[in-house]
Amino acid sequence: MATHLILRKIFKTGIVTEPAVKADPSLRTREQELHEEILKVFGQAVAIRHVDAGSCNGCELEIHAINGPHYNIDGMGVKFSASPRHVDVLLVTGPVSRHMEEALKRAYDATPEPKWVVAMGECACTGGMFGESYASCGKISNVIPVDVEIPGCPPTPVALLQGILAAVGKGRK
Amino acid sequence: MRIGEHDWNLDPIGRHIWRGQLEVGQLLALAREVKEEGGQLVALWGADDRRLGGGFSIHAAFLTSSGLAWATSALSADAPVYPDLAHIFPQADRMQRATFDLLGIRAESAVDDRKWLRHNAWAEGDFPLRKDFTRLTPHASRLTEVDAYPFIRVQGDGVHEIPVGPIHAGTIEPGHFRFSVIGDRVLRLEERFGYTHKGIEKRFEGMDIATGAKLAGRVSGDSHSAFAWSCCMAVEMATASEVPERALWLRALFLEIERVANHLGDLGYLGNDVALTFGFMQFWRLKEDWLRMSAKLFGHRYLFDCIVPGGVAADIDNAGMIELGGICARIEAEVQELKAIYDEHATLQDRFANTGICKPDLAARLGFTGLAGRASAQAWDARAQFPQAPYDQLDVNMATQRRGDVLARAEVRFAEVHESLRLIREILKRLPTGEIRAPLKPVQAMCEGLGWVEGWRGGVLVAVRIDASGKLDRVHPHDPSWQNWPLLEIGMLGNIVPDFPLINKSFNLSYSGPDL
Numbered sequence: 001m002a003t004h005l006i007l008r009k010i011f012k013t014g015i016v017t018e019p020a021v022k023a024d025p026s027l028r029t030r031e032q033e034l035h036e037e038i039l040k041v042f043g044q045a046v047a048i049r050h051v052d053a054g055s056c057n058g059c060e061l062e063i064h065a066i067n068g069p070h071y072n073i074d075g076m077g078v079k080f081s082a083s084p085r086h087v088d089v090l091l092v093t094g095p096v097s098r099h100m101e102e103a104l105k106r107a108y109d110a111t112p113e114p115k116w117v118v119a120m121g122e123c124a125c126t127g128g129m130f131g132e133s134y135a136s137c138g139k140i141s142n143v144i145p146v147d148v149e150i151p152g153c154p155p156t157p158v159a160l161l162q163g164i165l166a167a168v169g170k171g172r173k
Numbered sequence: 174m175r176i177g178e179h180d181w182n183l184d185p186i187g188r189h190i191w192r193g194q195l196e197v198g199q200l201l202a203l204a205r206e207v208k209e210e211g212g213q214l215v216a217l218w219g220a221d222d223r224r225l226g227g228g229f230s231i232h233a234a235f236l237t238s239s240g241l242a243w244a245t246s247a248l249s250a251d252a253p254v255y256p257d258l259a260h261i262f263p264q265a266d267r268m269q270r271a272t273f274d275l276l277g278i279r280a281e282s283a284v285d286d287r288k289w290l291r292h293n294a295w296a297e298g299d300f301p302l303r304k305d306f307t308r309l310t311p312h313a314s315r316l317t318e319v320d321a322y323p324f325i326r327v328q329g330d331g332v333h334e335i336p337v338g339p340i341h342a343g344t345i346e347p348g349h350f351r352f353s354v355i356g357d358r359v360l361r362l363e364e365r366f367g368y369t370h371k372g373i374e375k376r377f378e379g380m381d382i383a384t385g386a387k388l389a390g391r392v393s394g395d396s397h398s399a400f401a402w403s404c405c406m407a408v409e410m411a412t413a414s415e416v417p418e419r420a421l422w423l424r425a426l427f428l429e430i431e432r433v434a435n436h437l438g439d440l441g442y443l444g445n446d447v448a449l450t451f452g453f454m455q456f457w458r459l460k461e462d463w464l465r466m467s468a469k470l471f472g473h474r475y476l477f478d479c480i481v482p483g484g485v486a487a488d489i490d491n492a493g494m495i496e497l498g499g500i501c502a503r504i505e506a507e508v509q510e511l512k513a514i515y516d517e518h519a520t521l522q523d524r525f526a527n528t529g530i531c532k533p534d535l536a537a538r539l540g541f542t543g544l545a546g547r548a549s550a551q552a553w554d555a556r557a558q559f560p561q562a563p564y565d566q567l568d569v570n571m572a573t574q575r576r577g578d579v580l581a582r583a584e585v586r587f588a589e590v591h592e593s594l595r596l597i598r599e600i601l602k603r604l605p606t607g608e609i610r611a612p613l614k615p616v617q618a619m620c621e622g623l624g625w626v627e628g629w630r631g632g633v634l635v636a637v638r639i640d641a642s643g644k645l646d647r648v649h650p651h652d653p654s655w656q657n658w659p660l661l662e663i664g665m666l667g668n669i670v671p672d673f674p675l676i677n678k679s680f681n682l683s684y685s686g687p688d689l
Contacts, residue, residue, distance in 0.1 A: 009455065065460070069454045153477060
């Protein structure tokens with residue numbers, strides 16, 4: 001019986017979730033626009049829409065990884081959503097390919113205010129190895145305003161969470 | 174080289190790799206004979222040779238009974254055309270269209286001559302891979318022009334279209350799917366890609382070899398080791414450089430680690446897509462442990478930049494070997510336990526079985542390849558049939574299935590996880606001692622090479638031309654998703670829309686790889 005095997009496996013595995021990651025405000029590139037009092041109320045949970053604007057799919061692997069049991073992102077109030085209309089944060093990967101430029105701008109416009117943009121990975125922060133070309137706009141901030149930049153190729157899950165939490169965290173000192 | 178009835182002017186340039194120049198008329202005859210003996214077209218690409226005193230050239234790589242045959246035909250500078258190969262090998266269709274978009278080389282009398290990689294970043298009549306195309310910005314009209322792509326319409330009472338993408342609901346790469354449906358049933362699926370085209374091939378031009386290998390590893394990040402190894406193999410062939418034995422074995426170790434990581438992730442997601450969250454959590458726990466092992470032993474969770482021209486940049490010591498051997502044993506036992514649950518789970522089996530079928534005969538006709546192809550009885554695995562070192566000493570067991578459904582593709586992954594774990598332990602046991610890296614031989618004149626590696630998704634190929642100054646002149650990386658995406662369109666026919674995520678995941682093809 002599958003149920004019996006599943007329950008046995010769950011009990012044997014136990015809980016592998018690690019202590020929650022804390023925000024890293026140094027990843028912020030812009031001043032926090034919301035007042036601290038408001039953040040105390042609203043900054044406890046964050047809904048995210050991921051947009052791959054031309055990535056190699058390396059960063060996506062780590063976005064998948066933070067959904068795994070070691071990280072328990074739900075416990076940190078982080079939740080991925082299927083539509084930009086339902087979110088606070090756009091998590092954008094890749095250099096922005098010219099062919100994704102329009103789609104990214106539309107996703108940004110569709111996201112309700114107040115909103116934050118997290119640029120994930122070397123390409124998103126600088127254009128990376130792909131740079132700017134006839135086919136690539138380079139870094140995300142060349143196309144839409146960016147609040148947080150997380151370097152790394154790809155950034156580790158911990159760095160990714162530190163950056164996501166920094167988006168809705170306190171301002172950069 | 175003998176293919177079919179004839180001897181072809183193709184000479185060995187590497188283990189199981191052949192190369193030759195053919196008249197453009199002969200290309201068609203070669204393709205026919207390859208098809209006749211049961212072979213396949215693997216890749217097709219072009220090059221601008223005008224600065225070398227020629228015109229353009231068309232390159233095709235065929236899978237034959239003696240290995241990989243790389244045939245090149247010179248084309249005129251004024252009217253670069255070559256015979257359509259898609260009527261023999263349907264998988265040529267998108268490659269031919271992309272070759273036209275990038276180089277203006279046309280497949281004569283091809284049935285489908287719609288654009289493929291070009292949306293609106295460059296104008297019709299502009300060809301970015303021509304050497305005289307140097308623009309760094311898109312053309313002026315692009316902001317007013319949209320990608321008016323002529324989808325094939327299905328008409329009739331009750332038919333309607335569902336457009337999906339480029340941005341998808343989950344964390345996936347961008348691409349567009351156009352479903353024509355009646356109710357929930359899919360009458361036709363048409364794919365539109367090219368969204369992640371970021372000019373990779375142009376970017377290679379003029380790059381030094383070491384940076385080029387890093388870029389190759391980022392063509393598709395989930396297949397980093399496969400692309401990096403392919404690129405390094407090509408460069409080492411071109412420069413006639415020797416790679417230390419230990420480095421070759423470590424490369425195979427990295428490739429198998431990459432295969433296990435991806436298969437674990439996919440097996441988890443396949444469970445997730447039939448609402449078995451338990452499966453996702455368990456497999457992603459194992460995958461996370463696996464990635465952390467890679468980070469600890471080799472410095473990177475996905476082994477980025479561990480394979481470098483001339484060898485490898487990461488080694489393993491005795492303590493590391495014991496640790497890796499230990500985690501292999503643990504993961505093998507746990508995957509076995511989880512396999513028993515997947516086997517027993519009625520809803521999962523019900524959703525997996527008979528969903529997204531690609532039958533073997535159609536798979537053969539359309540060139541289905543890699544792990545998804547093996548699940549439809551396409552028994553090709555370069556590690557088993559045409560092994561490069563060290564696979565020639567490893568005796569790889571190929572995993573195949575005949576059902577061609579989601580279940581078969583899951584079964585191949587289970588079998589390959591176990592085989593890769595066995596190979597890893599075998600490699601650890603027999604790892605030769607010595608250096609892990611040797612300098613490349615200096616480049617004296619223009620030279621070419623080709624690398625061919627069986628990545629987790631399928632055969633990855635990288636063709637390289639280095640100029641006399643030692644810089645990369647032309648690099649073409651080929652991802653097996655080129656061949657397999659059209660099969661997803663076939664596999665969806667008659668299935669219901671809600672099964673698309675499951676079927677798509679069971680293929681797990683790359684967007685960035687073929688978008689280039």
